[in-house]
Structure formats: structure tokens, C-alpha cells
Amino acid sequence: MKTPIQTALEQYLQKDLSRTHMPGHKGAAFDLLAPVLPYDLTEVQGTDSLYQAEEAIAECERQYSQLYGSKGTLLSAGGSTLCIQTMLALAFLPGNELIAGRNLHVSAVNAMALLDLRPHWVYPRQNPDGIGSTLAPEDIERALVQHPNAKGVYLTSPDYFGVLSDVSAISSLCRSRNIPLLVDNAHGAHLPFLAPPCHPITQGASLCCDSLHKTMPVITGGALLHIGEEKYLPHAKQTMSMFGSTSPSYLIMLSIDRALDYIHTQCRQDLAQTARRTASLKALAQQKGFFVPGPPHLCDPTRLTLGFASVGYTGEQFGQHLRSHGIEPEYLSSVGCVLLMSSFLREQDWARVSQMLQNIHPKPSLSQGPPAPLPVAQSGITLREAIFSHSQLLPVKQCENKICACVKSPCPPGIPIVMPGERIEKNLIKTLKQYRISFLNVVK
Ligand SMILES: Cc1ncc(COP(=O)(O)O)c(C=O)c1O
Incomplete structure (x- = not known):
């Protein structure tokens, strides 16, 4: 059974x-x-x-x-x-x-x-x-x-x-x-x-x-x-x-x-084939100059993650490029995208992704290398106290020395700059602005 x-x-x-x-x-x-x-x-x-x-x-x-x-x-x-x-x-x-x-x-x-x-x-x-x-x-x-x-x-x-x-x-x-x-x-x-x-x-x-x-x-x-x-x-x-x-x-x-x-029954065979086909797409992407995370044994072989800043595309331009090929990504930011590949995609879906990569004409790189380490925020009160506190939304420039009441994560890297309960010091305000975060919920 x-x-x-x-x-x-x-x-x-x-x-x-x-x-x-x-x-x-x-x-x-x-x-x-x-x-x-x-x-x-x-x-x-x-x-x-x-x-x-x-x-x-x-x-x-x-x-x-x-x-x-x-x-x-x-x-x-x-x-x-x-x-x-x-x-x-x-x-x-x-x-x-x-x-x-x-x-x-x-x-x-x-x-x-x-x-x-x-x-x-x-x-x-x-x-x-x-x-x-x-x-x-x-x-x-x-x-x-x-x-x-x-x-x-x-x-x-x-x-x-x-x-x-x-x-x-x-x-x-x-x-x-x-x-x-x-x-x-x-x-x-x-x-x-x-x-x-x-x-x-x-x-x-x-x-x-x-x-x-x-x-x-x-x-x-x-x-x-x-x-x-x-x-x-x-x-x-x-x-x-x-x-x-x-x-x-x-x-x-x-x-x-x-x-x-x-x-x-079918899963292992399907995944092996998906991994093989995704590996070919990754190789093509690398030839074109995309950043593709590696090494392969430390990455999901069915996930096509593409950093496109290195081929000179902005998020808006790359989004247009994807959609002009009929592709809707799982995730798209200003520097990268994630496509989830699967044996349940149709042949034409694989062909579209391949064509989309082939039609890239690399431009001067916009890549900035690994981001500067995020400043380490200091804890003021506990997560629980902060999340369940009365809070107010303020422009970031008015948040110095206040206690954060929300999670603020830029995409990418998806690593929160501030967490609930952390004190918003001057250096954090600078980083928040760099990531274009302009409002924060802070503890009243
Ligand atoms: C890393 C991670 N953990 C947990 C979750 C929550 O998973 P679910 O949507 O299945 O509740 C997500 C959702 O996107 C996720 O990306």
C-alpha cells in the first residue's frame, strides 16, 4: 500500500x-x-x-x-x-x-x-x-x-x-x-x-x-x-x-x-534528468558571463540561480528579458534571479530558458563583488518584547537609537540588517539607506 x-x-x-x-x-x-x-x-x-x-x-x-x-x-x-x-x-x-x-x-x-x-x-x-x-x-x-x-x-x-x-x-x-x-x-x-x-x-x-x-x-x-x-x-x-x-x-x-x-516510481529518474539539463543551462549561463553559485556539490542541481549584474543587466532589464521570452521567475532582484527547474516543466519551457540565455548580449559588468559585511546590530530588548510592543512607522533618518520592531531584509542577500529588539545605531542607518530602505517600524 x-x-x-x-x-x-x-x-x-x-x-x-x-x-x-x-x-x-x-x-x-x-x-x-x-x-x-x-x-x-x-x-x-x-x-x-x-x-x-x-x-x-x-x-x-x-x-x-x-x-x-x-x-x-x-x-x-x-x-x-x-x-x-x-x-x-x-x-x-x-x-x-x-x-x-x-x-x-x-x-x-x-x-x-x-x-x-x-x-x-x-x-x-x-x-x-x-x-x-x-x-x-x-x-x-x-x-x-x-x-x-x-x-x-x-x-x-x-x-x-x-x-x-x-x-x-x-x-x-x-x-x-x-x-x-x-x-x-x-x-x-x-x-x-x-x-x-x-x-x-x-x-x-x-x-x-x-x-x-x-x-x-x-x-x-x-x-x-x-x-x-x-x-x-x-x-x-x-x-x-x-x-x-x-x-x-x-x-x-x-x-x-x-x-x-x-x-x-519516477522521482529519481526525473530528478536526475532535471539535474543534467539544468547543468547544461548553468554551463551556458557561465559561458555568457552570468554568476552561477558553486561548487556544484554544494548547490541544488535543479535550481538555476543567475547573477546577471556581471553581464551588465539591471533587475528591470533582466525582468523584461525573461518576460519577453515568456518566463516568470521564482525570484528576481536588482542583481539576480532564481528559476526552479523541474521535469514537470514542458519541453517548450526548457527551450525558452535556453533561448533566453542564448539571446543575452553581455554588456560591461555592473557586479560589485561580495557585499560589505553587514554591521552587527546590538540587542536592546528581546525579540518577543519588540515584536509584541506598540510600534510606529518612522522614516529611517528619524530612527537613530530607537529599537527596531520588525525584520528588515534586503533582497538579496536576504540577511536582515536589523531584527526586532535591536538598537538602530548610526552605522545601521547608513546601511539601511544603502539598501534603499526608507521606513522602519520601531518600538514606541
Ligand atoms: C527558507 C524558508 N524557510 C521556511 C519557509 C516557510 O515555508 P512555507 O511557505 O512552506 O511555510 C520559506 C518560505 O518561502 C523559506 O523560504
Whole structure:
């Protein structure tokens, strides 16, 4: 039985029951959604229950756990956001200090504020123009020495640009201190099915999240929380239920279930082919003079990240170039873009990307090399105090010595210049202006 949730839902449908339960559409309300609406069920007899899973959902989770080599895996219908809240709550107590890579997603900052955690930031090392960054194990080690009360490490790998950090080395550092390593692998759900396979759980992470919906054929919101240490298993479901909806979407869970069958059959072959084809596009891009993050073994082979400042294009010009070839990118900034390649793209999509690269006529470079290191902001009050404070929006020039109440991250590099709770000193104001940030929410 490879798709237990699908089987359970089909068995329910075969019984032809009167749906005198939620949801209100009764499986039939809209023609537009006719093929899928019957499967949008709820937790009734036969369909199992996400936070007390014993049947179909538990079986689906067991299969995912085997595939990813975890001690246990939980389905999430609330994206990696829900998994991040859950793993931070599982690993830490309110008031705990931790070491965290500063290139983290806002969902992690919000969860840390909710849980009243006290992060000590490690700034990642950046590629030219900020197109990708890595957290160096030696920088993490230094932070662990400086903050001996840190109860664990939180990092993001791969980053949005597909650049991987050395999770194995960082997990060894954590194991030698007997503290957990939490990894946001939201962009890397597909990595175990490529050659060589790679995943934070097999690299020693204690807890890790994967947004299946980002890189696998799964509906938006479908994600996995992997548990690498048995001690977290007993409380995991209850902890997730504190943050998630009591009405998890069965359509999302069904698509996670369907992906099981895909992983068992076609996935590895498809990913190998996607990686080969993406490698050819990367080679073509490099010939043209684009900056492409490397080395290949430390980058997602299915993600086409292009730094175009080196071929003399601005963000606006490159955006026009992409769209004139019928391409909508995942991400476009003033210096780089990210295209997510997949075997589910059509032949014409691959041809368009290739043509788009061939039609580039390089101009004098606008590249500025690796960005200057961001000034390290000093903490004034805790994340939680700042995020839940009364705040006001002020022009940056009026913010000197005020305490920031929001996350301000330029794109790229996606590394916040100021975090909630940090004091906005003169040098930060200069950097904010350099990145064209003109307003900030500050604590009143
Ligand atoms: C690095 C990273 N972590 C976490 C998330 C949140 O994931 P989700 O949208 O699945 O909740 C995102 C979303 O873009 C992300 O980029």
C-alpha cells in the first residue's frame, strides 16, 4: 500500500455516505473544483486524524520516515512555517538562548518571538552580489564558544539561492556538545532523491523541515517535519497541534500521499534528468558571463540561480528579458534571479530558458563583488518584547537609537540588517539607506 491516505479517502467515497459533516461544500458545490472537491474531507471515521494519527495518516508518515531516514516524520498541511514553530517548541524552553544563522526565514523569527527564544546571530559568508551564502562551521563554533549557554543551533540550508552549508560538520559540533541542531531545509525536500543523496537528517540534524510543495509535486502548504532523535517523538504531535489548524486540508495531505507513489516510481529518474539539463543551462549561463553559485556539490542541481549584474543587466532589464521570452521567475532582484527547474516543466519551457540565455548580449559588468559585511546590530530588548510592543512607522533618518520592531531584509542577500529588539545605531542607518530602505517600524 503506497498511498494510504488516497486509499482511505477512496474507501470513504465508495460508501456513498451522506456528508452531514464539514466542509460545507459537501464535495459537490463548485464545477471548477469538481474532480478534487469530493476528496476534500475532514477528520471522520475512516479518514484518520492528523494530530492523533493511527491509520492512513500514520502509515503515510511511517513511509516518509523510512524514505528520509528519520526516527519519525510528521505531515504538515501548514507548510514549513508550522514545522518550524513545532521544532523550535520541541527543542527549546521559553527564555533559552540559541545560535542561529542570520539568513533565516521570517517564519523562524516570528516563531522565536512567540516562544520567547534569545538567538545569538551568526552572519553567513556571502557570494558575489549576495547571490547565496553559507554558514561556516568555524563561525558556528566560535559563536558556541562565545555563548556557552546556547541550548542548540538553528540553520537554513539550502538557502533561497540553492546554496548548501556543511550540515554534517555543524551537526558534529552540536553532537560533541550534546545540543540539538535544527535545520530549515524548506527548499531541499527533493535532495535525498538525487545522486549523491543529501539531507540534513542523514547528515545528523536533530530536527528538520522540508516544504514538499516548493520542489516536489505537492499542493501549496504540504510539508514534512523530520525527527532525528527519539526523545522528540512523544511530544511532537501535541506540540504541532498547538500551532496548526484543527482542520488540516485533506487535499494537501492527499497530494503528499500521492507524492509517495511518485517517489517510489519516477522521482529519481526525473530528478536526475532535471539535474543534467539544468547543468547544461548553468554551463551556458557561465559561458555568457552570468554568476552561477558553486561548487556544484554544494548547490541544488535543479535550481538555476543567475547573477546577471556581471553581464551588465539591471533587475528591470533582466525582468523584461525573461518576460519577453515568456518566463516568470521564482525570484528576481536588482542583481539576480532564481528559476526552479523541474521535469514537470514542458519541453517548450526548457527551450525558452535556453533561448533566453542564448539571446543575452553581455554588456560591461555592473557586479560589485561580495557585499560589505553587514554591521552587527546590538540587542536592546528581546525579540518577543519588540515584536509584541506598540510600534510606529518612522522614516529611517528619524530612527537613530530607537529599537527596531520588525525584520528588515534586503533582497538579496536576504540577511536582515536589523531584527526586532535591536538598537538602530548610526552605522545601521547608513546601511539601511544603502539598501534603499526608507521606513522602519520601531518600538514606541
Ligand atoms: C527558507 C524558508 N524557510 C521556511 C519557509 C516557510 O515555508 P512555507 O511557505 O512552506 O511555510 C520559506 C518560505 O518561502 C523559506 O523560504
